Amino acid sequence: MAISLILFEDNGFVDLLPMVFWRPVFELPVGRKSVMDRMAQRLGLPLTGVWTRDWLATVAAQRCGAPANQAANGGTVLVNGRWLCGDSETFPDDPCVGVIEDEIAYIVCDDDLAKRLSWKDMLDAQRLRESLDGVERRPVGGELFRYPWEIVGDLSNLLEGDWKSTDAVIESEVEARMETQDHIHIGERTTVHPTAIINAEAGSIYISHDVRIGAYTVIDGPAYIGPGTHIHPYTWLHGGNAIGAVCRMAGELHGCVISAYTNKQHAGFLGHAYVGSWVNLGAGCSNSDLKNTYGKIKVPINGTDVDTGTQFFGAIIGDHAKLGINATIPSGAVIGLAASVASSGMLPKYLPSFSWVTQERIRAGDPLRLLDAACAVMARRDVDMTDDEVELFSDLGTRVGSFEQGH
Numbered sequence: 001m002a003i004s005l006i007l008f009e010d011n012g013f014v015d016l017l018p019m020v021f022w023r024p025v026f027e028l029p030v031g032r033k034s035v036m037d038r039m040a041q042r043l044g045l046p047l048t049g050v051w052t053r054d055w056l057a058t059v060a061a062q063r064c065g066a067p068a069n070q071a072a073n074g075g076t077v078l079v080n081g082r083w084l085c086g087d088s089e090t091f092p093d094d095p096c097v098g099v100i101e102d103e104i105a106y107i108v109c110d111d112d113l114a115k116r117l118s119w120k121d122m123l124d125a126q127r128l129r130e131s132l133d134g135v136e137r138r139p140v141g142g143e144l145f146r147y148p149w150e151i152v153g154d155l156s157n158l159l160e161g162d163w164k165s166t167d168a169v170i171e172s173e174v175e176a177r178m179e180t181q182d183h184i185h186i187g188e189r190t191t192v193h194p195t196a197i198i199n200a201e202a203g204s205i206y207i208s209h210d211v212r213i214g215a216y217t218v219i220d221g222p223a224y225i226g227p228g229t230h231i232h233p234y235t236w237l238h239g240g241n242a243i244g245a246v247c248r249m250a251g252e253l254h255g256c257v258i259s260a261y262t263n264k265q266h267a268g269f270l271g272h273a274y275v276g277s278w279v280n281l282g283a284g285c286s287n288s289d290l291k292n293t294y295g296k297i298k299v300p301i302n303g304t305d306v307d308t309g310t311q312f313f314g315a316i317i318g319d320h321a322k323l324g325i326n327a328t329i330p331s332g333a334v335i336g337l338a339a340s341v342a343s344s345g346m347l348p349k350y351l352p353s354f355s356w357v358t359q360e361r362i363r364a365g366d367p368l369r370l371l372d373a374a375c376a377v378m379a380r381r382d383v384d385m386t387d388d389e390v391e392l393f394s395d396l397g398t399r400v401g402s403f404e405q406g407h
Contacts, residue, residue, distance in 0.1 A: 003045055003075055003076075003077055003091065004045065004046060004048040004049075004073070004075060004076050004077070005040075005043065005045040005046060005047050005048060005076070005077055006047075006048060006049040006050065006051055006072055006076055006077070006078050006079070007024075007026045007035075007036060007039065007047065007049075007051070007064075007079050007080075007081045008050070008051035008052070008078050008079070008080060008081060008119065008122045009024055009025045009026070009051065009052050009053065009081050009122060009123065010080060010081075010082070010104065010122050010123060010125075010128075011122075011123050011125055012025075012082055012144075012146060013025050013053070013123075014302055014403065015146050015147055015301055015302065016028070016082075016147070016148060017301075017302070017403055017404075018276075018316070018318035018319075018334065018335075018336045018337045018353050018400070018404075019148055019276060019316060019318060019319075021319070021337045021353065021396055021400060022276070022277075022318070022319040022320070022337055022392070022393075022396070023056075023060075023063070023319070024050065024052040024053075024056055024060045024064075024081060025052075025081040025082055026039070026050070026081030027060075027064070029242060029244060029257055029259055029260075030145075030151050030158055030257075031155070031158035031159050031161065031162045031224070031242060032159065032162040032206060032224045032242065033162065035082070035083075035084070036064060036081070038084070038162075039079060039083075039085065042085055042087055042089065043079075043085065043089060047064065047066045048066060048067075048076070049066050049067050049068065049069075049070050049072075050064050050067075050068050050069075051068070051069055051078070051118075051119035051122055052068060052069065052119065053123065054069070054119075055392070055395060055399065056392070057069050058388045058392075059386075059388050059392050062386065062388060068119075069118075069119040071114070071115075071118065072109055072114040073109075073111070073114050074109060074111035074112075074113075074114050075109070075110075076109045076114055077091050077106055077108050077109070078106060078107040078109065078117065078122075079105070080103075080104055080105050080106060080144060082144045082146070083100075083105045083142055083143075083144050084142050084143050084144070084145060084158075085105070085140075085141070085142040086141045087161075089140070089141065089142070091106070091108050092108060092138070093108075094108070094110075094136070095107075095108050095109060095110045095112075095113045095135060095136070096108050096135060096136040096137065096138050097132055097136070097137045097138070098137075098138055098139075098140035099137050099138065099139060099140065100142065100144050104128075104132075105140050105142065105144060106140070107132070107135075113135065116131045117131055147299070147301065147306065147308070148274035148316050149272075149274070149310065149313045149316075151257060151274060152255060152256070152257060152274050152313065153272075153310060153313075155222075155240045155241075155242060155255060155257060156239075156240035156255075158242075159203065159204065159206075159221075159223070159224055159240060160203055160204060160222055163183070163204040163206065163222075165182075167185045167204070167206060168181070168182045168183060168184065168185060169185055169186075170184065170185075170186045171186060171187050171188045171190070171209070172186050172187065172188060172189060172190045172191070174186055174190075174192045174198075175192075175194040176194055176195070176197065176198055176213075177196070177197045177198070178198045178199075178200075179197070179198070179199040179200060179201050180199070180200040180201050180221075181200070183200035183203070183204040183205065183221065184198055184200050184204070185204075185205070185206045186198075186207045186211075187208045187209030187210070187211065187227070189209055190207055190208070190209060190210060190211040190212070191211075191212050191213065192207075192213040193213060193214055193215040193216075193217070193233070195215045195216050196214070196215065196216065196217040196218070196219070197217070197218045197219070198213075198219050199218065199219065199220045199221065200221040200222075201220075201221070202220055202222070203220075203221035203222025203223070203240065204221055204222050205219060205221040205222065205223045205224075206224045206225070207219075207223075207225045208224075208225060208226050208227040208228075208245075209227050209228075210227050211225050211226075211227065211228070211229050211230070211231070212229075212230045212231065213225075213231045214230075214231060214232045214233035214234070214235065215233040215234070216233055216234050217231050217232075217233060217234065217235045217236070217237075218235075218236045218237070218238075219231070219237045220236075220237060220238040220239070223237050223240070223241050223242070224241070224242045224243065225243050226243055226244045226246070226247065226260060227245045227246070228245050228246040229243055229244070229245060229246060229248070229249065230247075230248050230249070231243075231249050231250075232248070232265065233250075234250070235249055235250050235251060235253075236251075236252045236253070237249075237253050238252075238253075238254055239254040239255040239271075240255050241253050241254070241255065241256050241257075241258070242257050242258065243256075243258045244258055244260035244261070244262070244277070245260040245261070246260055246261050246381055247260065247261065247262050247264075248263040248264070248265045249264050249265075250265050250267060250268075251264060251266060251267045251268045251269060251270070252268075252269045252270070252271075253269075253271070254269070254270070254271040254289070255271060255289075255312070256270055256271065256272065256273045256274075256275065256314075257273070257274045259275060259276050259279075259319070260277050261277050261278050261378075261381055261383070262275055262276070262277055262278065262279040262280070262281075263279070263280045263281065264285070265283075266281075266282070266283035266284065266285075267283070267284065268281065268283070268284050268285045268286040269286040269287065270286070270287055270314065271287060271288075271289035271312070272289040272313050272314040273287060273289070273314035273315045273316070274315075274316050274317070275315075275317045276318050276319035276320070276321065276337075277319050277320075278319055278320045278374065278377055278378060279317055279318075279319065279321050279323075280321075280322045280323065280377070281323050281327075282322075282323055282324045282325040282326070282327065283325045284326040284327075284344075285323050285324075285325065285326065285328075285329070286328055286329070287314040287315050287328070287329035287330075287331070287333070288314065288328075288330055288331040289313060289314035289315075289331055290311060290312055290331060291311070291331055294311055296308060296309055296310060297311065297312070297313045297332040298332055299313065299316065299332045299333075299334060300332075300334050300349060300350045301334070302403070303404075308332070313331065313332055314329065314331060314332075314333075315329045315332070315333040315334070315335060316333070316334045316335065317329075317335045318336045318337035318338070318339065318353060319337055319338070320337060320338040320370070320374045320377075321335050321336070321337070321339045321340070321341075322339070322340045322341065322373070323341045323347075324341050324342050324343060324344060325344060326344035327341050327343065327345070327347055328344075328345060328346045328347060329347055330346060330348075330349050332349060333347065333348075333350070333351075334349070334350050334351070335351045336352045336353030336354065336355060336400070336404065337353035337354065337396065337400065338353060338365070338370045338374065338393075338396075339351045339352065339353060339354065339357065339365075340355070340357065340365055340370060340373070342356070343357050343358050344359075345359070348362065352364075352400070352404050353400040353404060354367055354370060354396075354397055354400060367393070367394060367396075367397025367398075368394075368397075371390065371393050371397075374393065375390075
């Protein structure tokens, strides 16, 4: 029987908010790719569907190019969207549950098991346990990430794991200084100023097509720069960075995940941060990624300060957030979906989604006004928000409160 693949979300999505209000878990970038693209490449199986929250289903189906929340069949493998699998994962023929420390990485279905499961089961831990009662469990490799800082902390390894020796190709004319060229990829129609330095001594560097790299820029590996992105003059990338497509970057970045279509066009430091799409960081905006005490950083997640277990973590910045000039982000901060900051100086450690922040106060923003701003920003990059995305954005304006009321 031919094997097909369905990616699912489980109830672990709540610990990845606000990053997954606007997208399903398997759309999150990890290394050079989204979880979904990484999974398809490594498992070599066709994606036949996705299982996600009902209010994300229509948009998820459009973005992923696969039907959402449809029934599974025998021969389907249900794969957790938080699973970072290895290169050589194979699935057994018999129905079973692949687990990592009692968390589910995948479920191999026969006809009977497929009929017992639906997308609703995956989001309800008790219901899922009952549906899988009696099914064989097998330990598997890889890891299941739970929080954004785990992806940031492992970013250098993820980037190195994505690198293949066949990637070492220079497809554009480049006069800039390149160190360890057999670990550098530069795509077609990419321009690199002759004064730039591309240094892969500490890790591989993959620069995609149609990228612009300005004068006196220094890129230390490991690094990924997505198609159509512009790296402005005097930028310094170091410590492992993954920058998505059509971004605009400047200043200093250390160990950051930057999703597609995000702008940091001016001077300022961003370190150990996980940043969504369509974010704008104003001139002089910087974050802290280390406490003065050198202690472990805690992050406010679902109303509780969660210990990251690390000295270095900067911020989680949700999709469509806008931060004004000279805003200073404390270590371990969470900035919600579509939060709009019209204030300089040190920000609070937590800003709710759809909030409007001034020097005087934090108040709930007008979702329609924020929607207009989001559409205007997207139009500047020749991208139109679809009707279903407009409906999702409007729905989230009221829905996010049920998740964030603990703060």
